[in-house]
Amino acid sequence: MLSLMRKHATSWLIKTFMAVIAVVFVFWGLGSFRERRAARYAEVNGDGISASEVARLYDNLVEQARKQYRDFLTPELLQRLDLRKEAVNRLIEERLAIQEAVRLELGVTDDEVRAQLQKYPMFQRDGRFDRDLYLRVLSANRIQPGEFEAQQKRALLIEKLRNTIESMAVVGEAEAFDLWRLEKEKAVIDFVSFDPDRYLKDTTVDDKEIEEYYAKNNKAYEVPEQARIGYINYLQAEFAKQIAISPQEIQDYYNWHSEEFQQEKEVHARHILFKLAEDATQEQVQSVRKKALVVLDLARKPNADFEKLAIQYSEDTSAPKGGDLGFFKKGSMVKPFEEAAFNMAPGEISDLVRTPFGLHIIKVEEVKEPVVQPLDEAKGQIEAKLKAEQANDVAFEAADNDVEDAMQGRSLREIAQARGVQYVESPYFNESGPVPGLEKVKTAASSAFSLEIKEVGPKLEAPNGYVVIQLLEKKPAAIPELDSIRGRVATDLKKEKADQLAEKKAAEFIEIVAGGKDFETTAKEMNLEMKVGGPFNRSGAVSDLGINPKINMTVFALNSPGDLVPEPIKNRGKLLVVRLKEKIKPDKQEFENEKKEFMDRMTTKQENDLFRDWIEAVKDQAKIEIFQEI
Template sequence: MLDFIRSHRRLMMIILAAFVVPGLGLVGIQGFRGMWDDSANAAKVNGDIITRQQFDAAVRDQNQRAQQMLGANYDASMFDTPASRRAILDNLIQQRLVSQQTRDLNLTASDNAVRQAIMSIPAIASLKRPDGSFDSQAYGQLLAAQGLSGPQFDEIERFQLASQQISQSIATSAFVPASLAQSLNGMITQQRDVRGLVLRAADYRAQAQPSEADIKAYYDAHHADFTTPEQAQIEYVVLSAQALSAASAPSDADIQKYYQANIKQYQTEGQVRASHILIAVPKDASAADRAKAKTHAEDVLKEVKAHPDQFAALAKKESQDPGSADKGGDLGFFDRSMMVKPFADAAFALQKGQISDLVQSDFGYHIIEVTDTKPAVTRPLADVRDAIVRTLQTQSGTDKYTADADGFGSLVYEKADSLKPAADKYGLTVRTATVTRHPAANANAADPANNPKVLAAVFSDDALKSKHNTAAIDLGNNALVSARVVNYQAATLQPFDQVRETARNKVVDQQASALARKDGAAKLDALRKAPDGVAAAGFSPVTSVTRSNPQGLSQPVLSEVFKADAAKLPAFVGVDVPDGGYAIYEITKVGSGATADPTQVTQIEAQLSQVEGQTENAAYLAALRKRASVKVYDLSGDVSQQDNSDGN
């Protein structure tokens, strides 16, 4: 495969230069410009430029990945923050520092390592044919779709592998004593026998007697809990390609025209099923070896022609294709694109039952027998009609949206007192909703009335005061929305008299929790002073727990149980419980737990070494950054931060 991607060596040298020429190749024309014009720069690392264009692309890439992961829950405002943008830029700076170290240390990767890395990519590994050959044409098309050539991809992978050597060497040199792993394993498997006594706040509510002043004080301190949030009744209209698509109905003539224009996508290419006998010839074979292989292939062909019914047996005996020899040379069904051209041309020229003469390819000499054929098939219009209708509707909706979008935006602005003109002109439905300033947690995130951008526009001063239409807001996915406030209700604090009982219950809960904690702390103190006087009443049965098997204990409780000093038993711990109560746990016994598993100890040691390696790698990167000359620019192109004045 590397022979294929080496076919344009000059291109390889150009892309390699792009990685090693500081300040120019790394960033192209924009970086060259940035040597004199800082307005195009995001950062400068030891003289190498990170362009604004590269930084913006990294920001877009992160936002796109987040949007793909979160779907309807994606909120751009969560990611488009100064802290997030600086983190992205810091990551680019770190990558540039590692790249410079890779270059300065003259690190590289072998052809074999590059080959293995490329073939480990699933999309590329799938291009390997059943006969072991590689589909170079499909490989080139796959790279071209990403804007890359074979040599470029080869050198990008080589440089990435070389860059990884730094972090890998640090990680593999990290050392953690085996005794530490054994100690940690002992902690993980340690077993403690415990029993608990829970004092629930609900049992102390009757003792809580809040005064009127207590209730009023709680109300005054928690106004937010008793405030009805501001809300607005709105109406809105949505212009979307999706809705316009659903409203369009293509004619039979349009459907027929599309079918004929795209007939190839409804055709299945003809296939043949063939068996072959391969007499392999290595690429570096001498002329004498090639001649010897050809003579042997001709002898096998004579035998095949003499006994065509013995083709499978001869394939098992003579074929040097490990993938098909044991199957009598059977390759199954394939189309032209799945085989190298000489093989495909010969196979598709044969009729069922025919045997070829010798066919030479890069792999050697083939003798081919076609055992079955499948003709090309064109799916009838009736079978694909529904799919065509959907495609045409989508195209029509997109076209109409493109044509109407500007007019929609202008109309909701010009007729600012009503959405009806826009609804009438574009056939839209005026919808209504009651909304608050922030998206409702239990509402449909795809609903425009729950969109953060729409809510921000609705609750702007202009929209609230004038009750004018908002500007057309782009929702993405070819959709625009405009809304207007019909009625607005400001946030309102409910009078004390209306919520007094609610406030009283809150105070009772607080006091009951305080009483439970006070009683629990007193009991805990008494137990620690006189453990022999512990009565079984109220305590749960003894349970054996480990860190990995808490037996229903919550994480805070489990943490306290295992933090307790078990040098002298019984030991007691106290912890607050979620409902405001208090719990006491007695530790009666400590055991070593399960017998140490050497495999588990080895895994723990590997994990600790990995953590140590990551820590050391982070320290190495921090040291690189500290001694580097790094300048970070603000949006105006001025230096906003200079990490170091020079590289020393």
């Protein structure tokens, strides 16, 4: 999931700034208190980045993540995405790009800015740009026209810079074929695995060995320095109880965010899938197509039961349900499938549709046309959203004010009593965290360790508000006595011995086979099961083994069937001995069929790589200072 999100990451510069409207409109009113508190977050060659800029972009990235991951966006995933660091990095690279564009004397005219503004549908009436509407939209979102147009100018400047750099990307046909061949070539392997757990029963340890192991490795058992804090939570939900949203605020939000209340078109469809690999040969395609056409004819006969045909012929997991996919919106299915389904009427049956999964026959059962959610239905969610935004600002200010009070000498306990909120003291924790009770505030532990005893730190952002902490105590790091952890040390020593025994057995196996003995015979004599893995390509997973770059790298370095990888490969806690069974080279005719699409893809990749390399080179030479903890 995370890798998909980061795919084509180099295009962020233009996307971030051309989508600036979305940033400020989604978080309407965000700037009020934060702008007044604006502080310099970082500097790039002397050019400042304010805390409010970081906050706005961070909030926009969170909103994008919510739309992308929907119900899958847990607090844990949000923490792993590290969107605040992403926001800071993007703003740093945006500053660098603009500075370099100016140095290269690239410019953007007022006419180009005007042309860009006229492209936004939200500023159009009857398909034409309406300046009065433009000014009203900006005013409703507390944005000055000059500020907004300056942002657009920066976006266009970055776009020109990117186009200039990417114009140097060239991929020749010979280079493309070599890359395509490397991408498509596949391998099949034989392998045996040596599991250290298998040898645990053959290992013993005595007291002397345990003592020697502990003496040599006692640093590994060290309990790190620990700390304990007191803290106050500033929860949006609590502050929201004090906030009232007026009917006019709800009406205004509904008017200016109409796209949020448009329920998209949905299609209810069934399908019959005939599986076909993306890299299938022409013969394979024709064979599957012939079978699919027979079923298509059956499906189009009068009174045909599509559901029964799907149960009988479909190779998809939906077959037991008669191929039923339920209702889905645009963006839920692969493009060819979606385009076909959304252009069909209820009861209609498609021609054969090719996707990366194979050939589909689609039947549309129902269509829900797009509708606009009425204000009466939407006002509850609007009120909740506006209340949450305003509550966040109030919580932000309350936390700031309490930090200032603490700096005057008041303890957090006293501040909590005066405010009438709960004050909590944590148990001990180490610097890597998490802080018990604040598991979702990932910076809490490191922030605590940066404080002096009794010092109150700056407010920290939490998933549903803010938190202010005070360091109460610290305990130094210590190594426990052997007697208190003897069982753990003994287990670790046995595991080490089992690992060594597995390594010895794997090395013996390689030596025997390298000496001329048959791989499979040796496996049987050592009571090992020989398995087959593949076919797989240079970046693909191996059946039963998963993804392990070391396997791919070493196997594709071998030349002939029977060649042995000279050393065991660690994989999922086991050691593998691997030999090449077969290499499968792709048919050059397939390249001719895919050449244009592949060369376009390689050109795009080279463009992205060029721009990314350029940005990294500029960043290496820049003076970048970050003043606040990310």
